[in-house]
Amino acid sequence: MEKDPEITNDHAEGVVTDVLVAGFITTKGTLNGFFLLMMYYPEVQRKIQQELDEKIERDRHPSLDDRPELHYTNAVILEVFRYIRHTVIGVPHLASKDLEFEEYTIPAHSMIILNHWVMARDDSVWDDPYSFKPERFLDEDGKLVSVDHRLRQQLITFGIGIRSCVGESFARTRIFLYVTSLLQKFTFSPGDNVLPPEDSARWMTKAVLCPQFLNCVVEKRK
């Protein structure tokens, strides 16, 4: 604003709101969902910790270089994206010209909104879509299926095309680092707390879906 008089308070507020809404709330929502599911599925949490113990020594912090080795952990993160699907719909787009798609004609200037929720639960794509199954992203050798695998192509958590999420790489790397750093050192359990519903359809609807509350016990691992 100091250098360019055309940049106004409105622009600055817009950028801050974008980063807060598009960046913070979405990433926080994924992490809320992730740790909530770890409490619903303690055996999944244990398997991640086991993988971390095998692949990373306890006195070394996990880093992005460890990412290709942590197949199970990566599969769980992907399944959390699919299962909670907290960014229910995409950002509205406008058809720039008349389009033909299957039996539909979409006139120019129509608003197009992707329904991520339905896509993440489409039973013609996902086997048993209402179950939390990280193994669906692993092959028979327990390795993460490659990015061009049918299921990973169908999981468009961050949208698709030139207007897809600009924060995708930032979000994916931060989520990996949070998850691995925390589970390497701590175990999450409900203790005496009541957990919010596992089903994200019963969470609060804000800019994204988020659990109403999340209280838990965090214990240092021995």
Ligand code: HEM
């Ligand atoms: C788990 C975290 C995140 C999820 C699930 C997510 C998801 C999405 C989705 C579905 C879209 C719409 C894409 C489309 O319409 O095709 C989007 C757009 C966007 N995201 Fe993210 N996002 C996340 C994190 C972030 C972060 C960390 C930032 C920035 C720091 C960010 C900034 C944006 C912006 C600016 C757009 C609009 C892009 C455009 O219209 O060109 N997002 N995001």
